[in-house]
Every structure is written in C-alpha cells, then in structure tokens.
Amino acid sequence: MIEIQNRNTFSDHFPKKQEVWLVFSACTVPLHIWVTIVFLYNFPSLILKANLWQILSVLSFTLVFTLLESLILFGFLVLVAAVIPRRLFRERFVYVGARLALVIAGFALLVNTWFMQEATWAWVPVLGVTGVGLFVLIRRPVNAAKQTGLAERFTLMTALYLFLDFMALLFLLAGAFPI
Numbered sequence: 001m002i003e004i005q006n007r008n009t010f011s012d013h014f015p016k017k018q019e020v021w022l023v024f025s026a027c028t029v030p031l032h033i034w035v036t037i038v039f040l041y042n043f044p045s046l047i048l049k050a051n052l053w054q055i056l057s058v059l060s061f062t063l064v065f066t067l068l069e070s071l072i073l074f075g076f077l078v079l080v081a082a083v084i085p086r087r088l089f090r091e092r093f094v095y096v097g098a099r100l101a102l103v104i105a106g107f108a109l110l111v112n113t114w115f116m117q118e119a120t121w122a123w124v125p126v127l128g129v130t131g132v133g134l135f136v137l138i139r140r141p142v143n144a145a146k147q148t149g150l151a152e153r154f155t156l157m158t159a160l161y162l163f164l165d166f167m168a169l170l171f172l173l174a175g176a177f178p179i
Helices: 017-049 052-083 090-116 123-139 144-176
Strands: none
Touching: 017 052, 017 090, 017 144, 052 090, 052 144, 090 144
8 A cells, every 4th residue: 555645735835823923923013113103203293183083093094004014915925935835935934934024014114214205216225225135035144043033022012013903993993883
C-alpha cells in the first residue's frame, strides 16, 4: 500500500495563527500611530469648530477607517502568501510580511504627508523611497529573530488599537441608530 505523506490541503497555503497575529500587528500599528498623530495635529482646530460629539465622531470615523485600511493591507499580504510559492513568502511569513507591511505603510504615510502639504510633485520622492525600501526588503538580510521580535512588541499596541476601533465602531453605530 502506498502512503501519501505530503497532502497539500487548502489550509496549508495559509500561515499559522500566531504568524497571522504578528503580521496583522505589523500592519495595524504604524497606520494607527499615524492616524493618532494627524488627529492630534488637527485637534486644536477641531476644538474651535466642533462640539464634543462631533470631535468624537471624527475620531471614530478615522479609527474605523484605519481598521479597514489595516484589514485590507493584511488581506493583501495573506493573499500573496497563499498564491505565490511557499518557499518565497509563506515559509518566512512573519519576517517578510512584517517588513513588507512596514514598507507599504511607510509608502502610504509618505503619500499622506505630501498630500497634506498639497505638493503636486509628491510622487517622485515617494516612489524613490518606496523603491529603496523594497530593494532593502528583498536584498538586505536582517536577523529574522529581530524582525519577529519587533512584530511581537506590536501585539500589545494592536490589542489596544483594536479595542479603541471597536469602541469607535460602537459609537458610530449608536449614533446611526439612536434609541
């Protein structure tokens, strides 16, 4: 009788639960930190223009939208890990996924910064920095344990941000459907 040792199931194409949480943390934390900075930057003008409920609504919308951005980025990384060959990305999912998430988040933050300054030439340096980041991601070896350690440090902040995101979502739903 022939014994099949290597069964290739659908779940084998996806990362493990612990790896998923670490990469999701790397996707979530930079975006939430940036949203917090931008909100606090605009906070003095919000105090002058809006009441407390309007300020909480703005904060809630930004947090919920940031959660959506994080989920889209994370979904993209998991989809890439499932589609491309296992040896390229899946075997080092935390290492490559966290680095790729940080590069993509950095690209998004640079684009946001230049659009906040209303610069029309913003794409040239943004694409240059992103290209350098992708080159470093692919070519420069970094200790995988250090990269995983950075992702592990993000998990506590991710739990806090997820709590705030869900509270913001509840606030928005409570405002949309008053009793």
